[in-house]
Amino acid sequence: MALSSEHLDAYMVTWKLEREFGGMTTVCTQRAGLFAQRYGRAFVVTFSRSPEQPQIVAELVDKGKLSDKVQVLNLYLELAENSMPGQDKVPERAFEPQVADLMLEDTVTYPEAPQSIFSQSFTGGPDGSTSQTKFLRKDGSVFLTDTKFLDERGKNRRILEVMATDSKVIARFNSAPALYRYWLGTFTDHENSMVIVDSKYTASMLGRWETTKVPKLYAFHSIHISKGESLLTGELSEAHAPIIEQRNLWDGFVFLTQAQRDAYVRRFGDADTSFVIPNPIKANTLTDSSIKRESNHLIAAGSLTVNKNVAASIQVIAELVRRGHQPVLHVVGQGAQREKLEALCQELQLEEHVIFHGYSNELPAHFAHCTAQLFTSTNEGQALVLLEAQQQGCVPVSFDINFGPSDSIRDGVNGFLVAPGDIQAMADKAEALMTDPQLAATMSEQCREFAHHYASRDLIARWEETMNIAAKLKALGSRKEVPEFTxxxxxxxxxxxxxxxxxxxxxxxxxxxxxxxxxxxxxxxxxxxxxxxxxxxxxxxxxxxxxxxxxxxxxxxxxxxxxxxxxxxxxxxxxxxxxxxxxxxxxxxxxxxxxxxxxxx
The missing domain is CATH 2.60.40 (Immunoglobulin-like)
Structure with a gap:
C-alpha cells in the first residue's frame, strides 16, 4: 500500500486534550498541524468523557496551540452526533447485573446546551458494587450505556452497549478497550490512512486492535526502561512494559532518537519495524525586540515531577550563590513537586534567587530573557524543551542522560553536557556563560542556527516513508515472535x-x-x-x-x-x-x- 501524495488521512491517537498540556500532547498537536498543512486536514483522536472538548479545541486554536485545519474526534461526542456502523451480529450478554434499582448519583450537561444532559451516573447494590453511566444525545436519547457489576462468583464484569437513535442496541462489548478498538476501525482502517498512537496509556489498550489496511504505529515519547536499569537486561518501565510485551501485535515502533532505537533493537530485535523520527518543533521567532537577556538569569522549564529533577537545578543555584554570584532561576512549569521545591528553596535560603512562575503560555519570552537553561531530568525520550530554548538563543546546560540531550547538544558548541548528577560541573558551565559575554553570545547564535535547521526538516516525509515500510511488512503477513522462556x-x-x-x-x-x-x-x-x-x-x-x-x-x-x-x-x-x-x-x-x-x- 503506497501512500498517495495527493490525499492522506493522518490520525494522531491520544487519550485527551486539555487546556494546558505537556510535551507529549504538544508533539501530537504539532505533528497533526504539519499533516494538515500538507494535506488540508488531519485528525486528533481522543477517548476522554468530558463534553467540554469543543470549547477546549476552540481555545487551543485561538491560542495558536492547535491548527484550525485539525479535526478533533472524541469517542463520546462522535457517538452522540454520528451513527457508528453496528456489528454484523450483536453478541448476547454473557452475564446480567443482579441489581435493577439504581440511584442517580451525578449528572453532567453539555456546556453549550446546559438544558441537555450529557451523562448520568447511577449506583446500587451492596457497597455500590453495581454502577451504570448513561450517555445521552442532546435530544435526550441514550447512545451508550456502561454498566459495571459483580457476577455470581464475585468477579468484575462490564457491559458497554451502543444504541441507535431508535434505542436499538447496535453493538455490545465486554470491555472499554474493545469498544475503542472497534470504533477506531470504523473510520481509520482504509488505504491512504496512517495511525500514530502517542499516549502510552491508550496504546496499552490498543495492542489487540487488528487492522487490515492501515498499519498502526506507537511513538515512544520517553525512555522504555525503569530509572537506573540496564538497557539490555533491566526492568521495563511500568507504562511501556505491556506495550513492548505485545510488540508482535504492532506494525512498528517509532523512537525519537537513534540511541534509543539502537538500545531497543539490541535487546528485542525488530530492526525492520523500528524507526527513528524526532519530534517536530514550530519555527518560533519572537517579534518582541524589547526583551533583554540577563546574564545572571537562568531557567528550568518543564513539569515539576520527580523525573524532571528540578531540585538539582536549585542546588546549582545554591552553589553559584556560594561562589559569590547573584543568579536568578526562573522555574516555569507546574506539578506535584512544587511545594517540595519551594520548601527546598527556603531551606537553602534561596527565596530571592528562585522564582516560580507556574504554567506559562509565554515560554519563548522566558527563554529569550535567560542566558542559560538548566536541564536536570533523570531520563528522557527526546527533550523538546531543549530545542525550544535553543530557538530563542538560550544555551542549555544539561545532564548527559538517556536519550535526548546528546541529540540536540554538541558539547561546547550549542550547549554543554555534564555527567548526570554532577552539580559542580553544571555550576561551572553556568558560571562560564554568566561571566563570559563573548562565550554566551557565540553559543547563543549557534543555538539559534541549530534550531532553525532542525525546524526546517521535512518530518512528514519521514513519517510517510515509515508508514510505507510498515504497510509493506504488514502485507507480508504476521510477524514471528520468540516465545517467553527461562x-x-x-x-x-x-x-x-x-x-x-x-x-x-x-x-x-x-x-x-x-x-x-x-x-x-x-x-x-x-x-x-x-x-x-x-x-x-x-x-x-x-x-x-x-x-x-x-x-x-x-x-x-x-x-x-x-x-x-x-x-x-x-x-x-x-x-x-x-x-x-x-x-x-x-x-x-x-x-x-x-x-x-x-x-x-
Missing amino acids: ARIASVSFLDDDGLELRVQPSVKMPEGTSFELVVLDRETQDEIQVYSSSGYENENAVFTLDADMVRGAVGRNEPTDLYLRCQLGQSVKHKRIGVKNSRILPYFTSHNNLSFKPEK
Missing part, C-alpha cells in the same frame, strides 16, 4: 583442550528457525564481553562449544561476568539469564578445585 544449564562437559561444552535448555520449545547465542555481560556495566554462537541444537538444548581461549575471553577483568541465552527469530530477540535446576544439593568447586557438597540450610 533458560537453565542442562549439562557442562569438560573438553580435552581445557574448553567447555555447555548445553542450555530453554523452558519452552523454540520455533523452527530460532538462532541461539551465549552472551557474556560484565556484571557491573552490563557491557557485552563476548558473544558465542551455538554450535548446534539437540534434544531442545542449545549447544555451545568453547575452546580454552574462548573461555578465557569470557572472564571479566575487574567484575564477574554473567551468562545469558539470546534467542532470535527473524527480527524478534529475547535475552534470559542462564540459571541451574532449582536444587539445594548441587555440587560446587572449592578454592583448591576440588568437588564438594554444602549441607542444606
Whole structure:
C-alpha cells in the first residue's frame, strides 16, 4: 500500500486534550498541524468523557496551540452526533447485573446546551458494587450505556452497549478497550490512512486492535526502561512494559532518537519495524525586540515531577550563590513537586534567587530573557524543551542522560553536557556563560542556527516513508515472535583442550528457525564481553562449544561476568539469564578445585 501524495488521512491517537498540556500532547498537536498543512486536514483522536472538548479545541486554536485545519474526534461526542456502523451480529450478554434499582448519583450537561444532559451516573447494590453511566444525545436519547457489576462468583464484569437513535442496541462489548478498538476501525482502517498512537496509556489498550489496511504505529515519547536499569537486561518501565510485551501485535515502533532505537533493537530485535523520527518543533521567532537577556538569569522549564529533577537545578543555584554570584532561576512549569521545591528553596535560603512562575503560555519570552537553561531530568525520550530554548538563543546546560540531550547538544558548541548528577560541573558551565559575554553570545547564535535547521526538516516525509515500510511488512503477513522462556544449564562437559561444552535448555520449545547465542555481560556495566554462537541444537538444548581461549575471553577483568541465552527469530530477540535446576544439593568447586557438597540450610 503506497501512500498517495495527493490525499492522506493522518490520525494522531491520544487519550485527551486539555487546556494546558505537556510535551507529549504538544508533539501530537504539532505533528497533526504539519499533516494538515500538507494535506488540508488531519485528525486528533481522543477517548476522554468530558463534553467540554469543543470549547477546549476552540481555545487551543485561538491560542495558536492547535491548527484550525485539525479535526478533533472524541469517542463520546462522535457517538452522540454520528451513527457508528453496528456489528454484523450483536453478541448476547454473557452475564446480567443482579441489581435493577439504581440511584442517580451525578449528572453532567453539555456546556453549550446546559438544558441537555450529557451523562448520568447511577449506583446500587451492596457497597455500590453495581454502577451504570448513561450517555445521552442532546435530544435526550441514550447512545451508550456502561454498566459495571459483580457476577455470581464475585468477579468484575462490564457491559458497554451502543444504541441507535431508535434505542436499538447496535453493538455490545465486554470491555472499554474493545469498544475503542472497534470504533477506531470504523473510520481509520482504509488505504491512504496512517495511525500514530502517542499516549502510552491508550496504546496499552490498543495492542489487540487488528487492522487490515492501515498499519498502526506507537511513538515512544520517553525512555522504555525503569530509572537506573540496564538497557539490555533491566526492568521495563511500568507504562511501556505491556506495550513492548505485545510488540508482535504492532506494525512498528517509532523512537525519537537513534540511541534509543539502537538500545531497543539490541535487546528485542525488530530492526525492520523500528524507526527513528524526532519530534517536530514550530519555527518560533519572537517579534518582541524589547526583551533583554540577563546574564545572571537562568531557567528550568518543564513539569515539576520527580523525573524532571528540578531540585538539582536549585542546588546549582545554591552553589553559584556560594561562589559569590547573584543568579536568578526562573522555574516555569507546574506539578506535584512544587511545594517540595519551594520548601527546598527556603531551606537553602534561596527565596530571592528562585522564582516560580507556574504554567506559562509565554515560554519563548522566558527563554529569550535567560542566558542559560538548566536541564536536570533523570531520563528522557527526546527533550523538546531543549530545542525550544535553543530557538530563542538560550544555551542549555544539561545532564548527559538517556536519550535526548546528546541529540540536540554538541558539547561546547550549542550547549554543554555534564555527567548526570554532577552539580559542580553544571555550576561551572553556568558560571562560564554568566561571566563570559563573548562565550554566551557565540553559543547563543549557534543555538539559534541549530534550531532553525532542525525546524526546517521535512518530518512528514519521514513519517510517510515509515508508514510505507510498515504497510509493506504488514502485507507480508504476521510477524514471528520468540516465545517467553527461562533458560537453565542442562549439562557442562569438560573438553580435552581445557574448553567447555555447555548445553542450555530453554523452558519452552523454540520455533523452527530460532538462532541461539551465549552472551557474556560484565556484571557491573552490563557491557557485552563476548558473544558465542551455538554450535548446534539437540534434544531442545542449545549447544555451545568453547575452546580454552574462548573461555578465557569470557572472564571479566575487574567484575564477574554473567551468562545469558539470546534467542532470535527473524527480527524478534529475547535475552534470559542462564540459571541451574532449582536444587539445594548441587555440587560446587572449592578454592583448591576440588568437588564438594554444602549441607542444606
